[in-house]
Amino acid sequence: MTSTALEVRLASRPQGWPTEDNFEIAEVEIPTPAEGQVLVRNVVMSVDPYMRGRMNDVKSYVPPFQVGQPLEGGAVGEIVAVGEGVTTLAVGDNVLHGLGWRDYAVVPAAHTVKVDPNVAPLSAYLGVLGMPGLTAYAGLLATAEFKPGDVVFVSGAAGAVGQLVGQIARLKGASRVIGSAGSPEKVKYLTEELGFDAAFNYKDGPVAEQLAAAAPNGIDVYFDNVGGEHLEAAISSLNVHGRVAICGAIAQYNDTEPPAAPRNLVQVIAKRLTLRGLLVGDHKDLQQQFISEVGAWIASGELKYSETIVEGGTRQAPSAFLGMLRGDNKGKMLVQF
Numbered sequence: 522m523t524s525t526a527l528e529v530r531l532a533s534r535p536q537g538w539p540t541e542d543n544f545e546i547a548e549v550e551i552p553t554p555a556e557g558q559v560l561v562r563n564v565v566m567s568v569d570p571y572m573r574g575r576m577n578d579v580k581s582y583v584p585p586f587q588v589g590q591p592l593e594g595g596a597v598g599e600i601v602a603v604g605e606g607v608t609t610l611a612v613g614d615n616v617l618h619g620l621g622w623r624d625y626a627v628v629p630a631a632h633t634v635k636v637d638p639n640v641a642p643l644s645a646y647l648g649v650l651g652m653p654g655l656t657a658y659a660g661l662l663a664t665a666e667f668k669p670g671d672v673v674f675v676s677g678a679a680g681a682v683g684q685l686v687g688q689i690a691r692l693k694g695a696s697r698v699i700g701s702a703g704s705p706e707k708v709k710y711l712t713e714e715l716g717f718d719a720a721f722n723y724k725d726g727p728v729a730e731q732l733a734a735a736a737p738n739g740i741d742v743y744f745d746n747v748g749g750e751h752l753e754a755a756i757s758s759l760n761v762h763g764r765v766a767i768c769g770a771i772a773q774y775n776d777t778e779p780p781a782a783p784r785n786l787v788q789v790i791a792k793r794l795t796l797r798g799l800l801v802g803d804h805k806d807l808q809q810q811f812i813s814e815v816g817a818w819i820a821s822g823e824l825k826y827s828e829t830i831v832e833g834g835t836r837q838a839p840s841a842f843l844g845m846l847r848g849d850n851k852g853k854m855l856v857q858f
Contacts, residue, residue, distance in 0.1 A: 566621030596621030648853035669694030677746030827852030
């Protein structure tokens with residue numbers, strides 16, 4: 522094993538859209554695990570929309586990345602060394618942890634989750650069986666309080682979370698599932714492969730008009746991954762007592778000015794709508810139920826998922842992240858080492 526490895530650091534805080542200049546690739550010594558720690562050689566890592574928010578120096582539900590320090594995020598890797606006192610893990614085990622953006626990571630053993638590549642591909646533990654999967658499951662069922670017969674609209678529906686929300690809604694008895702995406706290929710993917718009843722390309726015209734055409738009788742649930750114009754359109758289409766799970770607002774993460782929409786929040790009163798924010802960390806109680814139910818759907822072929830995998834490891838992580846923000850991915854965006 523070589524003595525040095527690479528990591529990605531935050532070189533500067535972006536103003537608006539991030540660029541490659543906001544990242545620095547640094548060569549560092551491979552650390553040695555101390556007592557209670559394991560050394561993990563990363564195999565696959567995740568890039569996620571929430572990471573954009575952590576690049577800003579603002580108070581939020583998770584601390585911001587620090588300039589000059591390595592970034593963090595979900596990763597799965599193989600243990601190559603264990604420190605004193607570690608008895609639950611061994612060299613060769615595969616684990617899920619939170620220190621991606623680097624070739625090797627020293628992680629407290631207690632902060633890892635052992636995963637089995639014989640049950641599912643390692644990449645699945647960062648996507649369909651990982652944080653995005655639980656976000657979709659808990660967001661739809663708990664946050665949006667989905668009920669059989671609901672008409673469900675999902676924005677960013679071809680992304681890591683959205684692709685699962687629509688399918689879970691269908692499998693749970695939605696009367697109609699509608700998705701928006703950013704290309705004809707993604708729209709086709711939603712309707713022909715994932716079983717959405719309708720989908721549209723938000724670039725083809727006003728979202729409100731396309732949504733009204735796809736849901737002539739209105740919608741009952743909106744799963745929001747986008748914000749802005751999509752949220753405004755959904756509020757207009759929501760039926761009385763409709764529910765919104767606000768998961769993300771990727772349309773405005775890189776804006777330098779406040780968003781113009783939604784401008785119709787007064788409808789929340791008349792329709793008695795519920796708009797509720799969603800953080801996956803609040804729903805750990807659903808983890809086992811989620812794994813059991815979604816795992817069974819995957820095994821039976823009832824639930825499908827896509828991944829966009831960028832080869833090249835640490836050096837390609839910044840470009841993969843930027844591509845994810847642009848919407849280049851279908852399904853979960855991952856970096857393979």
